[in-house]
Amino acid sequence: xxxxxxxxxxxxxxxxxxxxxxxxxxxxxxxxxxxxxxxxxxxxxxxxxxxxxxxxxxxxxxxxxxxxxxxxxxxxxxxxxxxxxxxxxxxxxxxxxxxxxxxxxxxxxxxxxxxxxxxxxxxxxxxxxxxxxxxxxxxxxxxxxxxxxxxxxxxxxxxxxxxxxxxxxxxxxxxxxxxxxxxxxxxxxxxxxxxxxxxxxxxxxxxxxxxxxxxxxxxxxxxx
Numbered sequence: 001x002x003x004x005x006x007x008x009x010x011x012x013x014x015x016x017x018x019x020x021x022x023x024x025x026x027x028x029x030x031x032x033x034x035x036x037x038x039x040x041x042x043x044x045x046x047x048x049x050x051x052x053x054x055x056x057x058x059x060x061x062x063x064x065x066x067x068x069x070x071x072x073x074x075x076x077x078x079x080x081x082x083x084x085x086x087x088x089x090x091x092x093x094x095x096x097x098x099x100x101x102x103x104x105x106x107x108x109x110x111x112x113x114x115x116x117x118x119x120x121x122x123x124x125x126x127x128x129x130x131x132x133x134x135x136x137x138x139x140x141x142x143x144x145x146x147x148x149x150x151x152x153x154x155x156x157x158x159x160x161x162x163x164x165x166x167x168x169x170x171x172x173x174x175x176x177x178x179x180x181x182x183x184x185x186x187x188x189x190x191x192x193x194x195x196x197x198x199x200x201x202x203x204x205x206x207x208x209x210x211x212x213x214x215x216x217x218x219x220x221x222x223x224x
Contacts, residue, residue: 068212
């Protein structure tokens with residue numbers, strides 16, 4: 001296969017590419033800038049167990065929390081991921097299957113109140129938008145996260161970089177650890193990268209975490 005590093009492009013200053021290296025996860029830089037083919041099956045996240053040592057923690061007075069939501073589809077779970085905004089630690093994880101949406105919304109509302117009226121960032125695709133509208137009518141502050149290939153890639157790469165830099169600490173939850181470690185990337189013929197879990201596995205905890213962390217980093221949800 002013919003491959004050419006972006007450093008071979010005379011129209012792109014090398015200093016600009018060097019600056020990207022500090023901003024991109026290592027795997028993304030190798031694939032997208034150096035045009036390297038990675039042989040290891042596409043596992044995305046590193047240092048996962050090292051970052052996953054915490055126990056669930058109740059809300060602390062005066063602290064601000066954020067909740068990422070990945071709604072379950074057929075055979076999938078709905079996951080609520082609670083992060084402490086200031087120190088980027090995961091303090092609670094709620095995963096449910098075979099639960100009707102009215103019960104899920106009530107559970108999420110109670111969780112938001114429990115964590116100092118935490119802001120919620122919820123996937124808006126498919127059944128997400130009706131759930132978001134119902135939650136807003138219930139008085140919950142919810143921001144929509146529209147999952148596209150571009151928004152998903154940005155969220156996953158932001159989380160990937162956090163693992164590499166040791167900037168996030170997670171619960172010692174074995175199911176979450178396994179889902180994160182199994183998560184993969186695949187280079188498409190178009191040049192885009194597709195992220196997801198291997199066949200037969202789920203990525204519900206990964207997406208809830210990525211939605212929460214990405215929103216925490218860019219602060220798009222912040223109430224001024």
